[in-house]
Amino acid sequence: MFQGWNALLASVWGCCLIGFxxxxxxxxxxxLRNWCLDSDYHKPQxxxxxxLFSECSPWKERSCCNATVSKLIHHNVxxxxxxxxxxxxxxxxxxxLRFFRRDFCFYECSxxxxxxxxxxxxxxxxxxxxxNVPLCASECEAWFHACKDDLTCVRNWGSEFDWIEGTNRxxxxxxxxLIRDTYADAKDFCETVWDNDFKYxxxxxxxxxxxxxxxxxxxxxxxxxxxxxxxMNSINSMLNRQRIxxxxxxxxxxxxIAVSRGIPKLVCDFSFREFDKMRQLxxxxxxxxxxxxxxxxxxxxxxxxxxxxxxxxxxVGFWVLIxxxxxxxxxxxx
Ligand SMILES: *[C@@H]1O[C@H](CO)[C@@H](O)[C@H](O)[C@H]1NC(C)=O
Ligand SMILES: *[C@@H]1O[C@H](CO)[C@@H](O)[C@H](O)[C@H]1NC(C)=O
Numbered sequence: 251m252f253q254g255w256n257a258l259l260a261s262v263w264g265c266c267l268i269g270f271x272x273x274x275x276x277x278x279x280x281x282l283r284n285w286c287l288d289s290d291y292h293k294p295q296x297x298x299x300x301x302l303f304s305e306c307s308p309w310k311e312r313s314c315c316n317a318t319v320s321k322l323i324h325h326n327v328x329x330x331x332x333x334x335x336x337x338x339x340x341x342x343x344x345x346x347l348r349f350f351r352r353d354f355c356f357y358e359c360s361x362x363x364x365x366x367x368x369x370x371x372x373x374x375x376x377x378x379x380x381x382n383v384p385l386c387a388s389e390c391e392a393w394f395h396a397c398k399d400d401l402t403c404v405r406n407w408g409s410e411f412d413w414i415e416g417t418n419r420x421x422x423x424x425x426x427x428l429i430r431d432t433y434a435d436a437k438d439f440c441e442t443v444w445d446n447d448f449k450y451x452x453x454x455x456x457x458x459x460x461x462x463x464x465x466x467x468x469x470x471x472x473x474x475x476x477x478x479x480x481x482m483n484s485i486n487s488m489l490n491r492q493r494i495x496x497x498x499x500x501x502x503x504x505x506x507i508a509v510s511r512g513i514p515k516l517v518c519d520f521s522f523r524e525f526d527k528m529r530q531l532x533x534x535x536x537x538x539x540x541x542x543x544x545x546x547x548x549x550x551x552x553x554x555x556x557x558x559x560x561x562x563x564x565x566v567g568f569w570v571l572i573x574x575x576x577x578x579x580x581x582x583x584x
Pocket of ligand 2 (some may be wrong): 466467468469470471
């Protein structure tokens with residue numbers, strides 16, 4: 251009997267768990283730290299590319315782009331994805347162009363964007379994109395500074411251009427104006443220009459740079475590690491909660507609901523003791539003082555409160571299921 255209920259609860263809880271972690275496309279640290287976007291231009295797996303060109307060369311030890319793509323990014327006529335920086339005449343400054351090339355190399359070559367990858371449904375050229383990658387404030391300020399006196403006609407370069415004959419054009423009625431008049435500040439620029447690829451992040455938090463000196467490794471690797479360990483911690487605390495939940499539920503085959511001031515409450519501690527007794531009767535080994543202490547900690551008021559907040563909705567759902575079960579088993583058979 252216990253087994254049955256526990257399995258049922260585990261599956262109900264399992265659904266919640268999947269719901270919680272849905273945001274990220276993988277829970278494997280190794281997959282997350284070696285991720286190349288699923289797109290027309292990215293390699294399937296990161297690897298060494300000794301021939302990477304110019305602004306892309308920092309990634310040569312471990313790259314998602316190959317030499318051909320790195321050259322295309324720097325090509326002035328036959329450009330990457332047909333994207334034209336010179337969408338507002340007469341031209342774009344070489345300082346600004348350099349930052350956008352770094353940004354393109356970052357996009358094509360970075361193997362460490364796994365934790366920020368999402369599915370992309372709207373485009374043919376790629377099935378995945380990244381979103382809210384933490385970009386160091388100083389890096390963003392430098393990028394904005396390099397481009398602020400250049401011209402553009404739209405705020406979101408990822409979605410607002412008209413694409414005609416394989417290249418981006420300013421939409422009709424869109425006026426070319428200075429980048430510094432188009433965006434409120436550097437943060438607005440970095441976050442908006444590529445449709446929230448980046449999130450402006452203070453330098454004292456883990457954040458990425460668009461270019462680096464490869465002789466001391468890729469500094470963005472550590473930023474990915476920090477994100478992975480945050481993600482793993484949140485999974486662990488979820489599993490922990492699940493453990494508490496399972497215990498609190500397995501104690502309650504005949505649940506007692508105490509109504510205090512009109513609010514139904516689950517009573518855990520009391521019935522848990524009963525379950526313990528039953529477990530002893532079933533001949534399971536007695537818990538050590540340490541296990542006992544851990545169990546008590548699990549049921550500290552704070553954890554009880556937490557468990558309750560999550561438990562109540564599931565608890566109600568649980569009894570609805572039982573109601574259905576009883577109904578199905580007792581309805582008149584023909
Ligand atoms: C580099 O990647 C591009 C795009 O995926 C591909 O067309 C090209 O053949 C590759 N070049 C080499 C040398 O592997
Ligand atoms: C990454 O972190 C490690 C230790 O956590 C440190 O030794 C290393 O220098 C860092 N790497 C970079 C490139 O910042």
